[in-house]
Amino acid sequence: MEKNSDSHSDGKHSKLSFSLNFSFSTLRCFSSIFSKCVKKFDTSPFLCPGAISVSCTARSPPPNDLHFFSSCSFYRFSLWRLLCVNSSNMVKVGIIGGSGLEDPNILLNPTAISIDTPYGQPSDHLIQGTINGVECVLLARHGRKHDIMPGNVNYRANLWALYSLGVDVIIASTACGSLKEEVAPGHLLFPDSVFDRTNSRKATFFDGTFSGAPGVSHIQAHPTYNEKLRQVLISTAEKCKLVHHRTGFGVCIEGPRFSTKAESMVFKSWGASLVNMTMMPECILAKELGIPYATTALVTDYDCWKDEDQVTAASVMKVFAANVEKAKTLFIEAVAEIGKIDWSAEILQTKTAARQSIMISPDVEVEFLKVPKT
Structure with missing residues (x-):
């Protein structure tokens, strides 16, 4: 010493x-x-x-x-x-917010934490505090100035930073365009899957750049989101009387441009409910870390399949600003519900599945996928 x-x-x-x-x-x-x-x-x-x-x-x-x-x-x-x-009965909640949801005022006693990771710098300082007595860590996906485009977000650093601060579960928000008439701007949707159309993002921790993540991970991508956590968000939306949709999948595009009409029509023909730029690889990286994760889609506009509605950044942000208060209400109430639940079995299952996905001898310990002995 x-x-x-x-x-x-x-x-x-x-x-x-x-x-x-x-x-x-x-x-x-x-x-x-x-x-x-x-x-x-x-x-x-x-x-x-x-x-x-x-x-x-x-x-x-x-x-x-x-x-x-x-x-x-x-x-x-x-x-x-x-x-x-x-x-033993405590849970720490990570919150990954899009534009407007990086407000530290939703936390009691917020403290900014600067952190580096083996994968570089996260998007911004992490803000640690409490909501309804539950420990939380808030991270702005695009930075608090919203100056990081979707393809340049360091998703690996963001998820690793939350992990290193002891986060047990993660809830996130993401702005989306609608591909269905009934999924209107201002609605919330709780995705149950995602179609990945991105092509330039670092989408795994197991790429040989960090010795703490050995081997190659063939993580199961279904179910994409933790169902127990997803149901907490759904029941909270019902409790708060927020207009929402319980199921649907999104298409995650590379961005930063919006879709062409041809692309939008194809995505719609696939049966997708949403189009988005940040749903991937965040959810997969959380699975690799063995952290239960679920997201809330904030519908900002109809995508360009709908001729009478022209998508612009200004129109998206106008609706998103109105959605922010709904999302804050949802997350504050959801965190309180999450804090009442014992997540130990869920975390054990998630980490076990993540460890079993790695093509490496079972004798090799992967430190971040170890679980506490009971």
Whole structure:
């Protein structure tokens, strides 16, 4: 342990800065040290392997916003995620928002966290806080200035950043055009599948660029979204009396341009309900990490199959702005419902399926797909 001489007293608390260097396996041994002050030390699967150089600040008494961050750029964790009382019934929710849904005001005590990942920088700072007493991490998919086009979003870094902050489940929003008359602008739709038409995005963690993701993953893409989480969103929409559609699939195009009419007519003939630019590969990357994931489609316009409605960025954003309040209401209520549910079995199933999809010896441990021993 390396201790820095930075102690002082301001009449309210004393401050001590220090650094620790340890391996993941050593971390497990620390539980006995903390057993007198906490009931459980969370050695969750969200801790990453290898040596970690940790910098933290200790205060007495510890305030609610104290965080335990690694000075190593890959790994930063909430202290209360590591050292929390009765943590077995807690869930941490990741929220990936499109335009307008990056508002940190939906969180209580929001804290911005800058983080690097083995796959580069995420779209923006992650905002950590609580909603209805449930720990949440908010991430703006396109950045808070909406200056990252769909094909340039670093989806891998976004998902890895949420994972490294201990997120258990993820709910997302995405703006979509409608391919069906009955799916009108202003409606919500909860997709149950997606048709991928993208062609230039890095769509897997298992591409050999990071040793922590060994082998090749042939992840099952069906079901695309976690059904238990999807049903929570649907029941919440019903409770909030929001006009919505329970099923339907979207076609994810590369963008940033909108569809030609020929493309739109083909997509419609396939039976798709939506056309969109960000549904892929986000959902697949969440599956590779073993994190339950579901999205909410915010219908902004009819795609150009409908002659009388010309799609423009201005018209899309006008309707989307109106949808934002609906989505905020939905997510705030949904997070409260998610917090009432025990997700341990769902997470176990999701991580087990992800591990079994990797073409590598079963003796090889994939750290981020390990589950806590009960």
